[in-house]
Amino acid sequence: MDGLRRLADAVLLPGFVGTSAPDWVRRRVADGLGGVLLFGRNVVDDEQVGALTAQLRAERPELVVAIDEESGDVTRLDAARGSALPGPHALGAIGDLALTREVGAALGARLAACGVTLDLAPCADLTLAAEDPIIGVRAFGSEPVAAAGQVAAFIAGIQESGVAACAKHFPGHGASTADSHRELPVLDRTEEQLRTVELVPFQAAIAAGVRSVMTGHLVIPGWGESPATLNRYAITEVLRGELGFTGAVVTDALEMNAVSGTAGISDGAVQALRAGADLLCIGGELADAEVVDRLAEAIVAAVHSGRLSEERLTEAATLAASLGGPVTGGPVADSDLGLRAARRAIEVRGNLKLAGPPLVVDLEVDPSIAVGAVPWGLGPHLSELLPGTRVLRRGPDGKKEILDSVNGSPVVVVTRDAHRHSEVRRLVVELVSIGLDLVHVETGVPGPDLGSVARIDTHGSAFVCLRAAAELLADHTAREDRR
Template identity: 55%
Template sequence: MSAPMGNLASLAAAVLQPGFVGTTPPPWIRRWLGEGLGSVVLFARNIVDSEQLAALTATLRAERPDVIVAIDEEAGDVTRIESARGSSRPGNFALGIVDDPALTEAVARDLGTELAAAGVTLNYAPDADVNSNPDNPVIGVRSFGADPALVARHTAAWVRGLQAGGVAACAKHFPGHGDTRIDSHHDLPRIGGDRARLDAVELAPFRAAVAAGVQAVMTGHLLVPALDPELPATLSPRILGRLLREELRFQGVVVTDAVEMRAVADRYGFAGAAVRALAAGADAICVGGERAREQDARHLRDAIVAAVTAGEPLLGQLPGG
């Protein structure tokens, strides 16, 4: 299938989920929304309170009514909407200790209701990682716990609750970031264990999330030799296609973790990671936690256009392509 070359930039922009700096959308975001950009992601730097957040999302929708407004709001230690004072809702670890899935579902529903009222449509949560390594520097209390069955039932409850509140859930970090001593913001973690171990531990919460109807899954920048000995999960057709799509039968949106993270950017380049992720089967590219300038988004967009022009099989991943 082909697309007019003049339309490729618009199609490439549609798969990006960029962040930006400030509590109002900068001119470039507003302009891009009119030129094909389909989504933005919000962080604490964009949010003062619920009233301001609602005004911000309304401004975005004035430019594009169907824009996907994403946020990275886990509650607990990772909160964007209450970053100044700390989250008023328990995080995953506390919910796992209590181990009442009905409570977990209620907390997530309450959060989803608040986010939906403020105009948010996608939340990069829940964290579905099994915190099986006590030396993990990045997951820790973001996880429901170290027991796969417990994490699975609370992941499913969180998904049901958030989506009942009106916001799409995004289970992360597929296929599981719990058993590592390395933070993928800084280097490439390696997840050991054979396939039987992965099925019993890391994959159990993601199977539960899919069964609960999760609408999105975020990939992890993780090398998992039992699944693919060469490519990180975000860039692996075996993991995104064969495992997530075919075996787990996930039919929703596959979102990458931020492509500026060093686990992939240091090895494949900032734009190279984005292009490879699309080729592997990702639907949306998260960017802008750190690289939040227009030139960063343009660099990714232009790299995607160049890859398609050069014959890379990416067009099927672009909306309308």
């Protein structure tokens, strides 16, 4: 393989399918592929992930092994069960920077033990738009300075173990009402708003020594027509020049429709490198040998044509390699840390008291693409802790079945970002108006009061957040064995 093709391979970060490395991945890693990106589809348990990364590193020890492990709702290591650590919004609700750093350190130690070198976390986005379909509880909150402190603490914790953190999605996705997986968001934000709001957590991340920053596929009209990922002004002038970032710039996945549906994946890869990006994510199902070859060939052709300089490509490959391994690791935290933190994040409004084991109604809505099919619902947790609990999993059109199932029981209605789903809000209000003894548990970003007798906000849907809410409900339920 010639040197130019090797440089092109060195800036690519593809995903793959399977719990062991396919032959094409192993061959390309040996030939200089920059790294691989792991998803839930690649995970059975920590031991298997460690074996997988060892298999890959046997081909080339300095390989970048990346994963989207944010803790909370977005988890890959715990995709089959739900995260053992609360997510950013829960940590932001607690407001304890020492705890946030401890959670970050626990996550970093676990990733290091699994052989991961780059964690595509944390989100330095803010929860700014109620209609935002993609960030929500993935952010530490909406107040820039408070969130900035949380971002810095989480990064410091992760990087204690030698794992590189990645602040995302520059310049900030939280004010968007569109999902860049599906379309190209345009943010109507002024320069003053960006510098006093969105960019504050990124400044804190850089000051904390974050080793990488991920660009968002977001258009800022004042910066030009191209999204930040393909925008030289965004990356080179603002992120590097103004904010002083010197680490590796990682793109969000190029197959997301905000890029693939506009510039196209191959031309998007070239544009991103020209703009100043260093490592190109192509993590979806389409990441296979053919796609990797096509992108590498497009990059080589761009150098031959003079559209992309070999100097820029060499710089990108060098910065991408800085996120490789091996990692040193560190002590793994006690297993109760996540649940203890989740308990502290819970907020209760109203008089929380159930007359007996309830009917739990888990109102299902489609999760975001970033979250994926991670188990959700309070019912299984409370059923385990409180015998006699009955569970319904229904969409917001299940009013009749819910009423037919009450039979005089208290009702616990569980929602996920009810403020974003009018049909969910309408159903909860209707159930309350009937006069049911109803507790509302919100597992997303807390929204408006819907009139329930009591309200619990968990600030996330992690396994431990749902478990903590179930514990609280069980402790506030009258039972025969307590009389």
